Amino acid sequence: MDIDLIFKIAGIGIFISIINMVLKQANKEEQAQLLTLVGVIIVLMVVIQLINELFADVRRVFQF
Amino acid sequence: MIILKIVGISILASIFILIIKQQKPEIAFMLSLVTGLMILLIILRQVGEIINLLRNLAARAEVDGVYFNTIIKIIGLAYIGEFGAEITRDAGENALASKIELAVKIMIMYMAIPIMISLIETIISFLP
Numbered sequence: 001m002d003i004d005l006i007f008k009i010a011g012i013g014i015f016i017s018i019i020n021m022v023l024k025q026a027n028k029e030e031q032a033q034l035l036t037l038v039g040v041i042i043v044l045m046v047v048i049q050l051i052n053e054l055f056a057d058v059r060r061v062f063q064f
Numbered sequence: 065m066i067i068l069k070i071v072g073i074s075i076l077a078s079i080f081i082l083i084i085k086q087q088k089p090e091i092a093f094m095l096s097l098v099t100g101l102m103i104l105l106i107i108l109r110q111v112g113e114i115i116n117l118l119r120n121l122a123a124r125a126e127v128d129g130v131y132f133n134t135i136i137k138i139i140g141l142a143y144i145g146e147f148g149a150e151i152t153r154d155a156g157e158n159a160l161a162s163k164i165e166l167a168v169k170i171m172i173m174y175m176a177i178p179i180m181i182s183l184i185e186t187i188i189s190f191l192p
Contacts, residue, residue: 003073005102009095010080017087036088043094050101055144057105061112062140063133 005050009043066110070103097151104147131179138172145171 016039023032077099085092115136122132145168153161 005098006077009098013084013088013091040090043091047094047097054101054105057108058140058144061108062136
């Protein structure tokens with residue numbers, strides 16, 4: 001439950017967009033596409049853990 | 065101060081989202097999702113305290129526990145449903161958001177059935 005998470009995701013986003021630009025300049029479109037996919041999956045792992053935490057907390061607080 | 069934390073996180077996240085959105089809108093969306101999740105997680109502890117207070121009051125007023133638990137459950141349902149609908153609407157899926165809202169309404173109606181039945185029975189018992 002930290003602000004680190006936002007820095008992490010923002011860092012991944014900025015990093016991927018820069019690498020993406022480089023790869024596009026080098027005419028490696030398919031690798032740029034794969035890179036985007038990998039980035040989305042990495043961020044998705046974080047998001048899924050957080051969603052799980054939220055649902056568990058809501059279930060505990062509202063006593064489902 | 066929790067409110068300072070929340071406002072700080074939101075401002076920081078919106079700056080990052082503005083930067084990332086031009087290049088990678090999908091990661092910007094995830095960032096806004098994570099920010100929303102973090103805010104809800106922070107706020108949930110206070111909600112728990114409020115619910116404890118309400119539970120104490122209800123116990124003191126000798127309200128039937130079944131009714132109170134149903135109300136609390138309905139509040140939780142509305143909470144999660146609203147969150148999901150807002151996120152899907154943010155992602156541009158208006159149709160899905162309306163489906164989530166419809167599902168939440170149906171589930172609230174479904175959970176309120178025991179209360180409704182007891183209300184109707186009370187009214188019937190008043191009738192001669």
